[in-house]
Amino acid sequence: MKAVRIHAHGGPDQMRFEDVELAPPAPDEVRVRHTAIALNFSDVNVRRGGFYQPEPMPMPIILGNEAAGVVVEAGAQAGAWKPGDRVAYVGMRGPFYRNSGAYAQERNVPADRLVPVPDDIADTVACGLLLKGATAASIIERIFPPRAGQTILIHAATSGVGAILTGWAAHLGATVIGTVGSAAKAKAAQANGAAHTILYREVDFVSEVRRLVPAGVDAVYDGVGKDTFVRSFDCVAPFGMLVNYGNASGHVPPIDMIDLAIKGSLSICRPAVSYYLNDPVRLRGTAERLFDLVRRGVLRIDVAATYPLAEAALAHTRAEAGEHAGAVVFLP
């Protein structure tokens, strides 16, 4: 089969679409023929290297943590899965930057990591939804559930995760202020439920948030990181919550805890979706709730672009330039 591998960390030019041998599935595994593979920004970070762990990662690496497809073979202890079942998965067990391997035509997946894809959910939607949606679920269902009357600042509101957060928080009755990188993205964020948008590369988002909500917002959901997180302290009302779930612009610098007191008794949180999804029961329940939110029209998964898997490097180049607005999917 073909897969996209890197043999060294670096730019998109390190990504090779090449032949790879795939062993038969272990007894507790299922062989899945991928029909749709998700691009997540974490794949860019793994490709760049040096981001999550100081130790060198063993090469070569097949990138990717999320795909949908069809069961072609099930191991003897793989439960009820059978050839032809439509399935999807996100992550294996443990941190996403280990055990990647989704940028491939086929993969052996532990049976308990698979979720069934309902008939009314397309493969591209399933794999555009699960990792980003589970990240949003960990924030919205657990860390800071938005309520009517609250205002939430969501950075990069049309990013894959940001769009899900925006639609979901607005559905729950919160007023969403979304920062975005272009006028086209502002329109998309508003169509998805943002009450206000801020072109944060053109105007100072702190002053604009304070103009819109003088008392400050109740929470910030931030996947941009370095360029936005610390400045966001000045956007939050006393006792507010700042969630930094990602680093698209780079790592957030170390934070002095006393600043949280000085800026108004604030809370900060740094979730990691791998921990949220390690438990197979929570994985399945989260997937079912996310599929239902899509079915009911609460969440819209706009597949911003599809690429042949062979062109994954081009998709990475565009993702790093912030050119996509929504989920990006590879077709193997």
Ligand SMILES: NC(=O)c1ccc[n+]([C@@H]2O[C@H](COP(=O)([O-])OP(=O)(O)OC[C@H]3O[C@@H](n4cnc5c(N)ncnc54)[C@H](OP(=O)(O)O)[C@@H]3O)[C@@H](O)[C@H]2O)c1
């Ligand atoms: N904590 C977790 O477990 C978890 C789970 C999923 C994702 N994440 C992280 O969340 C972040 C967003 O992921 P995603 O899949 O939603 O990303 P995405 O769809 O690729 O969107 C990233 C967006 O970030 C904005 N951005 C700001 N500065 C940027 C820069 N220097 N380079 C590139 N983009 C920049 C751009 O939007 P504008 O043009 O609007 O600025 C861009 O479109 C990533 O850091 C990812 O690793 C974390």
